[in-house]
Amino acid sequence: MKVKRNPDHTRDALLAAAFDEIHAQGFRAASIDKILARTGVTKGALYHHFPNKAALGQAVVNEVLFERMQENWQRLNDADSDPVSLLLAMIDDAIAHADRDTVALGCPLNNLVQEMAGLDEDFRECLNKVQSAWRTALAAALTRAQQNGTGRPGLDCNQAAAFIVGAYEGCVGVGKCGVGTEVFTTCLRGMADYLHTLRPATALQANC
Amino acid sequence: MKVKRNPDHTRDALLAAAFDEIHAQGFRAASIDKILARTGVTKGALYHHFPNKAALGQAVVNEVLFERMQENWQRLNDADSDPVSLLLAMIDDAIAHADRDTVALGCPLNNLVQEMAGLDEDFRECLNKVQSAWRTALAAALTRAQQNGTGRPGLDCNQAAAFIVGAYEGCVGVGKCGVGTEVFTTCLRGMADYLHTLRPATALQANC
DNA sequence: CAATACATACATACTGGTCGGTATGTACAC
DNA sequence: GTGTACATACCGACCAGTATGTATGTATTG
Numbered sequence: 019m020k021v022k023r024n025p026d027h028t029r030d031a032l033l034a035a036a037f038d039e040i041h042a043q044g045f046r047a048a049s050i051d052k053i054l055a056r057t058g059v060t061k062g063a064l065y066h067h068f069p070n071k072a073a074l075g076q077a078v079v080n081e082v083l084f085e086r087m088q089e090n091w092q093r094l095n096d097a098d099s100d101p102v103s104l105l106l107a108m109i110d111d112a113i114a115h116a117d118r119d120t121v122a123l124g125c126p127l128n129n130l131v132q133e134m135a136g137l138d139e140d141f142r143e144c145l146n147k148v149q150s151a152w153r154t155a156l157a158a159a160l161t162r163a164q165q166n167g168t169g170r171p172g173l174d175c176n177q178a179a180a181f182i183v184g185a186y187e188g189c190v191g192v193g194k195c196g197v198g199t200e201v202f203t204t205c206l207r208g209m210a211d212y213l214h215t216l217r218p219a220t221a222l223q224a225n226c
Numbered sequence: 227m228k229v230k231r232n233p234d235h236t237r238d239a240l241l242a243a244a245f246d247e248i249h250a251q252g253f254r255a256a257s258i259d260k261i262l263a264r265t266g267v268t269k270g271a272l273y274h275h276f277p278n279k280a281a282l283g284q285a286v287v288n289e290v291l292f293e294r295m296q297e298n299w300q301r302l303n304d305a306d307s308d309p310v311s312l313l314l315a316m317i318d319d320a321i322a323h324a325d326r327d328t329v330a331l332g333c334p335l336n337n338l339v340q341e342m343a344g345l346d347e348d349f350r351e352c353l354n355k356v357q358s359a360w361r362t363a364l365a366a367a368l369t370r371a372q373q374n375g376t377g378r379p380g381l382d383c384n385q386a387a388a389f390i391v392g393a394y395e396g397c398v399g400v401g402k403c404g405v406g407t408e409v410f411t412t413c414l415r416g417m418a419d420y421l422h423t424l425r426p427a428t429a430l431q432a433n434c
Numbered sequence: 435c436a437a438t439a440c441a442t443a444c445a446t447a448c449t450g451g452t453c454g455g456t457a458t459g460t461a462c463a464c
Numbered sequence: 465g466t467g468t469a470c471a472t473a474c475c476g477a478c479c480a481g482t483a484t485g486t487a488t489g490t491a492t493t494g
Contacts, residue, residue: 023461023462023463023468023469023470024469025468025469025470028469028470043345044252044254044341046252046254046255047254047255049452049453049454050453050454050455051452051453051454059470060470060471060472061454061455061456061471061472062456062458062459062469062470062471062472063469063470063471065454065455065456066468066469066470067469070454070455071454071455122343122344123344124340124344128340128399128400129340131399131400131402131403132332132336132337132340132341132399132402133252133340133341135330135402135403136330136331136332136402137251142402142403145403146403146404146405149400149403150403174415174416174419176412177412177415177416177419178416178419179416180400180409180412180413180416181393181397181412181413181415181416181417181419181420182416183396183400183413184393184396184397184399184400184401184413184416184417185389185392185393185396185397185417185420186396187396187399187400188391188392188393188394188395188396188397188399189389189392189393189396191336191339191340191392191395191396191399192336192339192357192388192391192392192395193392194339194340194343194344194350195339195343195350195353195354195357195358196354197354201388204384204385204388204389205388205389205391205392207382207385207389208382208385208386208387208388208389208390208392209389209392209393211382211385211386211389212389212393212420212423215420215423231442231443231444231487231488231489232443233442233443233444236443236444257478257479257480258479258480258481259478259479259480267444268444268445268446269445269446269480269481269482270443270444270445270446270482270484270485271443271444271445273480273481273482274442274443274444275443278480278481279480279481
């Protein structure tokens, strides 16, 4: 029942398998041969669709990773509830659904940033597009929070957005060191404490 | 004037060169041959001192990385000034001394954690020793702050310590994505904002 | 004190395996 | 029939690791 030729499907299959392999092994340790074995695609086909390994990796970032992460962020801006509560809910969700394997794998974006951003300028650029889109979406959400009264007035939203991205990636990162999910969840709970401080100071200061 | 034999010096030279190579390339991409070329040590000598590459890498973590990082933490506990101010000063210092190359290299501990913690149990274990020692030192400092009145009373110190470690590593991590030091420093300034919330609420709530 | 014995500390040359990449050929679709 | 979409076989480079040999320092013994 296998279709003889389907270039789009072939390309997508390669991107998906490359994403998984790179997520698990990192880009440089990702094996072209393993990606081929996983998909059943041959080397000739791969090098027909991508000029070299770097182009494959960057296509994974631009086409798979970027879109996958955008699905998460846009939740921040299409709802009309307050963004800080949304962020807290996402933290709770991450804590609730954390399991050993996903913690060990880490964030695919952060993994690549740590490995490649300092080594390859092209990689750094397309990774930066993903990460800065994240920061921008977060900053917009925080600005919206200020406007609808659910965000602390004095807050520097761009600065806070940068920190939130960094802190979250950091929580996922240090979580890898723990035996199970403990370090990860503890770290996230500390982050939840921080997120509460992004709210207007009314509730906290009621007892003074 | 070269001393004919000096096993301790040979071993130290290998560890130092391995640290640099691993810091720059990661563990798996670190080349034994390049470490040898850098030191002038031969392969026979290296494999006399270390049974294999993994043992060399773990020795780097246990002997070089651990001690190097401990020098930074013990500042938190030997002074009698308040720890939160010390942390803020360290952030300021990091911002002031940040340069393009160090940001691109990233934190040697975090680099290794991201690369190896999920892949190799032995590595994870010795990296965890370094990182948990950091968390412990931080938690102790925060507890001390609570005791001498410079720390917020209700704070869960272990949780906050975990978050601080994660957030800082995250700031260094996402900083790699930026063109220069901008993302890194913005992120750290956001972190400084967080650190202020660890203080007792007196100063902030004075205007209510 | 000197000769011997032995372990430590290297040095050199090589191996098998994996890697990304390519050269060349073929079958399908329009 | 002509370009696209594959398939196969192969290449040189590099890799960690090893087999083997040698020089050096040190303890032992006569």
